[in-house]
Each structure stands twice: as C-alpha cells, then as structure tokens.
Amino acid sequence: MEAHATSQDMQALHIASIGAGSFGRHHARHLSQHPLVGQVTIVDRDGARAAELAGDLGTAWTSDLASITPDAAVIAVPTEAHRAIAEPLIAKGASVFIEKPIAGTDTDAAALVAAAERAGVILQVGHIERFNPAFAALASQARGVTHIAARRHNPPRPVPPVVDVVLDLMIHDIDLALTLAGAMPRTVTAQAPDGGTESAIATLHFANGVTADLSASRLSPVTERVLTVHDADGVWRADLAAGRLARTAGGAIAADEAVAPRDNLFTELDEFVRAVLGGPRPTVTGKAGAAALAVAERIRAAIATSSFQLSA
Structure with missing residues (x-):
C-alpha cells in the first residue's frame, strides 16, 4: 500500500x-x-x-x-x-x-x-494567474482603474472538463477583476448561447465605478488570454499567454515589453x-477563493435566467 x-x-x-x-x-x-x-x-x-x-x-x-x-x-x-x-x-x-x-x-x-x-x-x-508576471506587473503599476476587459478563449480539449466554462476558465478573470477593482461587484449580468457550458460573457459593475467585461470560451480556434485595463492615465494590455505588457497613454504606445517568465505553479x-x-x-487566501466562487455563482445564475439568442 x-x-x-x-x-x-x-x-x-x-x-x-x-x-x-x-x-x-x-x-x-x-x-x-x-x-x-x-x-x-x-x-x-x-x-x-x-x-x-x-x-x-x-x-x-x-x-x-x-x-x-x-x-x-x-x-x-x-x-x-x-x-x-x-x-x-x-x-x-x-x-x-x-x-x-x-x-x-x-x-x-x-x-x-x-x-x-x-x-x-x-x-x-x-x-x-495572480502569479503571472504580466498580471503582477500590471497590478503593481495601474492606478485609478476604471474598466477591465478580459478575454480567455481556448480551443476544445480532447477530454472536456467536467465543470462549465465559468468555473473552468472565467473564474480566473473573475479573481483578477476582483483584485484590480478592490471590491465585490454590486451588479452582475451574463449571457451564454449554450447556457454557459462552453462559452459565456459577463459584465460586473462595482460600487466604486469600476466595470469589468469578461469573455470565456472553450470553442476558439486559438488560445487567447488577454487583459485590458483602463486607468486614470491610459490603457494597459497584458497578454497573459505570451507574457507581454503594453501601455498606451495619450493615444500613443508608451511601452510594449516582454515580461520575464517564471514557473507560476512553483x-x-x-x-x-x-x-x-x-x-x-x-x-x-481562502476568503479570496470564496469571493471568486461567489461571483462565479452569480454569473451562472444570471446565465440561467437570461434570454440570450444567437443572431440569424
């Protein structure tokens, strides 16, 4: 044994x-x-x-x-x-x-x-993803965040995960959004063409004025893990898969650099x-994990009651 x-x-x-x-x-x-x-x-x-x-x-x-x-x-x-x-x-x-x-x-x-x-x-x-160097660099520098947009799309896997796309993929960006907003959302709206099994979109509104638009899919032809953050001075774009962080200020690119990789799991x-x-x-912490799950459950509930229809 x-x-x-x-x-x-x-x-x-x-x-x-x-x-x-x-x-x-x-x-x-x-x-x-x-x-x-x-x-x-x-x-x-x-x-x-x-x-x-x-x-x-x-x-x-x-x-x-x-x-x-x-x-x-x-x-x-x-x-x-x-x-x-x-x-x-x-x-x-x-x-x-x-x-x-x-x-x-x-x-x-x-x-x-x-x-x-x-x-x-x-x-x-x-x-x-909290340990992703591109996110860590963004989180340490962004000031006065006003809007967050996250896109996390994966190709289909040979053996699909048991949990739905919200608990499998979107929950990563829920946690990142809560971290950047520094609060729990006041309102949550969400829709999905398949009930949130393989793809979903959600919008979070926070009492401090921050908004977050999240998109997750397990049906994409390519892998995308991109976080775009608007703050008081401009826009950050973190490519979490490629390990790059770009900064736009005054409509011009102020920086676009590779972030030194590390083993995030270790x-x-x-x-x-x-x-x-x-x-x-x-x-x-456990409380942070519970907060991310609570928002994920609100998103799943919103999907269950939405009337999303695919356009013809």
Missing part, C-alpha cells in the same frame, strides 16, 4: 499531494523538488496511479488518506470533492492548498474558510510552503 521514503524525509515538513491526475502530477513534482519540503506522500484512490507517480518522483504514496497525518496538503481533485477532503485535514491541524475553484458551492467554500480560521491553519486557493506552491512554515500570508 504505502511506500516509505528515504533519508531526505527526515526534514520537518510533510505534505500530502492529493490527486495524481494530469494537474496533480505537476503539483507533486514541484513539491518533491522543493528544498523546504522534507516528505511528500502522493495520495490517490487509484493505488496503481499513486504508486507509479511516487516511483517516478521517489516519494511515498498511499490510497488511504486517513492513514497519514501530514503537516499540509495540496488538493488537486474534482471540485465537488474539495470540502470532503479538505475539512477533515483542517480539523486535524493541517494547512491546505486547494486548486481553484475553492469548492463546488458557496456553502462549502464558507465552511472551509470558517474551518481554517477555527484551526488557525493556512488555506490557500490555486488562482494561478511560485504559488513555494508561497504556500513558506506560509505553512511561518512566512507571509498567502496572496490568494
């Missing part, structure tokens, strides 16, 4: 990497190579899959989460299982990193946030590890 790791595991921090699927494998790889992590245990209900990944990385593994007591856990499993896995870990005093969205419902998200506060542990949510996991060890508070 469980393979016990070797001498490197004598260090203090023991992290469970839960979920050995396509994305969970990347989490596990980074954790197994992190200099501040002493032991990693791969956890997956498919024991053969967990054992294979653990063998590749030289870590421990188990298919029985209850058999281990990690200091922290990174959860990359289907969204509907987030609360059921995270809540018992938190109750035992483990800090938790949960892939976005934080949970399947607002109720589950609120329960996880409350549980982490009671236990006094770290709860971080994997909104990875950066957010490194922040989590350091927070667990007593470092600074994570950038994306």
Whole structure:
C-alpha cells in the first residue's frame, strides 16, 4: 500500500499531494523538488496511479488518506470533492492548498474558510494567474482603474472538463477583476448561447465605478488570454499567454515589453510552503477563493435566467 521514503524525509515538513491526475502530477513534482519540503506522500484512490507517480518522483504514496497525518496538503481533485477532503485535514491541524475553484458551492467554500480560521491553519486557493508576471506587473503599476476587459478563449480539449466554462476558465478573470477593482461587484449580468457550458460573457459593475467585461470560451480556434485595463492615465494590455505588457497613454504606445517568465505553479506552491512554515500570508487566501466562487455563482445564475439568442 504505502511506500516509505528515504533519508531526505527526515526534514520537518510533510505534505500530502492529493490527486495524481494530469494537474496533480505537476503539483507533486514541484513539491518533491522543493528544498523546504522534507516528505511528500502522493495520495490517490487509484493505488496503481499513486504508486507509479511516487516511483517516478521517489516519494511515498498511499490510497488511504486517513492513514497519514501530514503537516499540509495540496488538493488537486474534482471540485465537488474539495470540502470532503479538505475539512477533515483542517480539523486535524493541517494547512491546505486547494486548486481553484475553492469548492463546488458557496456553502462549502464558507465552511472551509470558517474551518481554517477555527484551526488557525493556512488555506490557500490555486488562482494561478495572480502569479503571472504580466498580471503582477500590471497590478503593481495601474492606478485609478476604471474598466477591465478580459478575454480567455481556448480551443476544445480532447477530454472536456467536467465543470462549465465559468468555473473552468472565467473564474480566473473573475479573481483578477476582483483584485484590480478592490471590491465585490454590486451588479452582475451574463449571457451564454449554450447556457454557459462552453462559452459565456459577463459584465460586473462595482460600487466604486469600476466595470469589468469578461469573455470565456472553450470553442476558439486559438488560445487567447488577454487583459485590458483602463486607468486614470491610459490603457494597459497584458497578454497573459505570451507574457507581454503594453501601455498606451495619450493615444500613443508608451511601452510594449516582454515580461520575464517564471514557473507560476512553483511560485504559488513555494508561497504556500513558506506560509505553512511561518512566512507571509498567502496572496490568494481562502476568503479570496470564496469571493471568486461567489461571483462565479452569480454569473451562472444570471446565465440561467437570461434570454440570450444567437443572431440569424
């Protein structure tokens, strides 16, 4: 069942990497190579899959989460299982990193946030675009934001995600919009030709006067991840996929530069590890993850009640 790791595991921090699927494998790889992590245990209900990944990385593994007591856990499993896995870990005093969205419902998200506060542990949510260098550069320089436009379009995937396009793609830009606006939206409107399964558009209006137009699709012939932000002095355009940031002021291009790349996944996991060890508070807290989910749920509800019609 469980393979016990070797001498490197004598260090203090023991992290469970839960979920050995396509994305969970990347989490596990980074954790197994992190200099501040002493032991990693791969956890997956498919024991053969967990054992294979653990063998590749030289870590421990188990298919029985209850058999281990990690200091922290990174959860990359289907969204509907987030609360059921995270809540018992938190109750035992483990800090938790949960892939976005934080949970399947607002109720589950609120329960996880409350549980982490009671236990006094770290709860971080994997909104990875916060760690995109192009966004970080824009967010640090934009002043007096008035309008945000986000376009996140992907080609169809061979195996479509279980969640709809709002929870899969748009939620990234919901989180970025909330960060730039510095508030929750007062009103939300949204439409989608297919009920929001593969494409959706939404508009957020904030009490401070900021507006945000969001567009997400899983039907595009090309990949687009572009964020355009109007502020008091001009317009920023961040190409989050290409890693470029352009600035227009007075109708002329003031700057258009490549932003130095980094491994965004490692950066957010490194922040989590350091927070667990007593470092600074994570950038994306459980409350931030719950806020993004709450807006996503409002968008989904607006789509469900809209009368969007495709033009002839």
